[in-house]
Amino acid sequence: MFYLVGIGLKPEHLTLEAQNILKECSEIYLERYTSQYSEGSFEFLEALLGRKVILTDRHEVENEFGKKLQKAKSGNVALLVFGNALTATTHIQLLLDCRKFKVPFSFIPGISLTNFIALSGLQEYKFGRSVTIVQPEANYSPDSFYDFIKENQKLGLHSLCFLDIKQEKKKLLSIKEALGILEVIEGKRKDSLLKKSVLVGIAGAGSSKMQIKAGSVNDLKRFSFNSFPQALIICGSLSEKEREALNALSV
Amino acid sequence: MFYLVGIGLKPEHLTLEAQNILKECSEIYLERYTSQYSEGSFEFLEALLGRKVILTDRHEVENEFGKKLQKAKSGNVALLVFGNALTATTHIQLLLDCRKFKVPFSFIPGISLTNFIALSGLQEYKFGRSVTIVQPEANYSPDSFYDFIKENQKLGLHSLCFLDIKQEKKKLLSIKEALGILEVIEGKRKDSLLKKSVLVGIAGAGSSKMQIKAGSVNDLKRFSFNSFPQALIICGSLSEKEREALNALSV
Structure with a gap:
């Protein structure tokens, strides 16, 4: 077998x-x-x-x-x-x-990581399709994940973003790097999805060092996520209950 | 603690x-x-x-x-x-x-059940929001889950449908019953989402009696799902690879 x-x-x-x-x-x-x-x-x-x-x-x-x-x-x-x-x-x-x-x-x-997302206080059935944020390379810089996040947002849904392994294959992408990649795409498109959204970073799911941090892009950029693997959630619309839970359960 | x-x-x-x-x-x-x-x-x-x-x-x-x-x-x-x-x-x-x-x-x-859905051969990142199919009661017959399935389909995404416990609270809803509920809603709306879609039934996830059956509404209605809990997937668009995997991995 x-x-x-x-x-x-x-x-x-x-x-x-x-x-x-x-x-x-x-x-x-x-x-x-x-x-x-x-x-x-x-x-x-x-x-x-x-x-x-x-x-x-x-x-x-x-x-x-x-x-x-x-x-x-x-x-x-x-x-x-x-x-x-x-x-x-x-x-x-x-x-x-x-x-x-x-x-x-x-x-x-x-x-898997998906077994932890509701611990943020966000409701599981309000997640749309998941995406993977990919590190752009010289001849390959996909940004279809940005379109999928936009589609989720139009429906009021949250987007779970898995973070890819960096091209050298030696390092997992961090939340900060993923935010940087999204900002570059957003700059090119003159869009403001990130600025307008509540974001949630999850680091080290399942470990004693697990961190769940909710806030704005700048809040997350300033925060020190110090364990891996990391993932990012871009929230859609938040119900009152979700806001309450997000505040109570994240740092 | x-x-x-x-x-x-x-x-x-x-x-x-x-x-x-x-x-x-x-x-x-x-x-x-x-x-x-x-x-x-x-x-x-x-x-x-x-x-x-x-x-x-x-x-x-x-x-x-x-x-x-x-x-x-x-x-x-x-x-x-x-x-x-x-x-x-x-x-x-x-x-x-x-x-x-x-x-x-x-x-x-x-x-959880979500850890098994990719065993059908469907790609995990092609699932939209999940829904729960609820048994209608005398004064309460929600059908918003049907709208959510439609939204997923418009984006080419698959819908995982959890099946609720029946109102008497003693019996888990079956795939056959869930299909019946969806057909009633579809009849009222003169819609044909079910007829046009590939469906996947999953019964007894994780058990030695686990069954994964793909096919049309009628295929699934005729099939004998004999373990619980049960769940239903309504497929969006299928890639060639997904079709191949669905054929190989389901009965």
């Missing part, structure tokens, strides 16, 4: 289900190019499982995982992913490959 | 964090009016924790939980909620009460 396992945002987010399954696996891989822990370490995860965990990279998962999937025909092989799995297209492709090559598979869900 | 703990959709969804915390609690309550397990039982949960769990109802959580929160000033008290917590307004209110009465609290996330 091939197990695609979401491991959450810290080692303690492991579910009983994941622990039980990993005990039965002959090979356990961890991909860490899409995110990282908010607290705890790879070494602690290994100690917790009492098992060796093999690190794998994007290239291997996207191009060379077929051999591992073949092994899952006779044995148990697991791929661990931070947060919940299947958000990245690559991971869906692995399941499609399993179907194609008749490899049995099982999806094991994990705690 | 007051712990608001999401316990997921089956006992094995308990995280290490939740298990460790519950060991230190003098009183553990479980509210079960918003959902239920897809697999496993209350008794199994108690055995797993090795602790007594006290059942509580909506009235108590909404009106009389203040005394329990006061106890959390000196001891550790936990309220367990199926899935993730904080989706229901009542649970946010408990945290606001904690702030007001200076009771320290901690939010412990749990696996």
Whole structure:
């Protein structure tokens, strides 16, 4: 069996289900190019499982995982992913490959950032589509995420913005950097969405250093977010109850 | 400390964090009016924790939980909620009460239905706002959820529909019943959103009986969904990759 396992945002987010399954696996891989822990370490995860965990990279998962999937025909092989799995297209492709090559598979869900957004006091059903804010590169500066945020706002909905890994692939994008990227787009378009909106920054979800800060662009720029991963919410219209909860639950 | 703990959709969804915390609690309550397990039982949960769990109802959580929160000033008290917590307004209110009465609290996330939607093959970032399909009552038949689904569709987005508990409060709404409710609204409005859309039914998320079925209204009506909780996705526009994944991953 091939197990695609979401491991959450810290080692303690492991579910009983994941622990039980990993005990039965002959090979356990961890991909860490899409995110990282908010607290705890790879070494602690290994100690917790009492098992060796093999690190794998994007290239291997996207191009060379077929051999591992073949092994899952006779044995148990697991791929661990931070947060919940299947958000990245690559991971869906692995399941499609399993179907194609008749490899049995099982999806094991994990705690993700989306499980924390209501802790801000914002109502979950008032979130529109999520977007990812991408760091512009020399020949590639997408800004479709800005259009999606605008569409959400027209409907009065909040936008959860995931923050991408920077192009060098070594650093997660920060809230401050994401605000800078949005301001550049906004400047080009002569728009004022950011200035008019209440924003919420979430840093280190699930860790003891978790921070939820609500305020204006300048409030968030001045605030010291000092843990990762980070995410940004751009609020749509706020009900009275949401305002009350946002004030009470964020710093 | 007051712990608001999401316990997921089956006992094995308990995280290490939740298990460790519950060991230190003098009183553990479980509210079960918003959902239920897809697999496993209350008794199994108690055995797993090795602790007594006290059942509580909506009235108590909404009106009389203040005394329990006061106890959390000196001891550790936990309220367990199926899935993730904080989706229901009542649970946010408990945290606001904690702030007001200076009771320290901690939010412990749990696996919820939203952690499973991408297993259908649909891309997570193509979901618009979520809605809850409500069973109409004699003097109360809301249909705003239909408007929200239409808005999502205009943007090409998928709609995740949670299915409410029926008015008698004893039975979770089924996919078939939800389709019936949507058809009545559609008939009144002379609309044809359902007929034109690809639909996905998800039953018993996380359990060994989990079913994901994609198709037309009639396909879903004919299909035997035999586990709970159930949910319905009304697809917006589908990319070629999504069609391929939907075909491969659903029955």
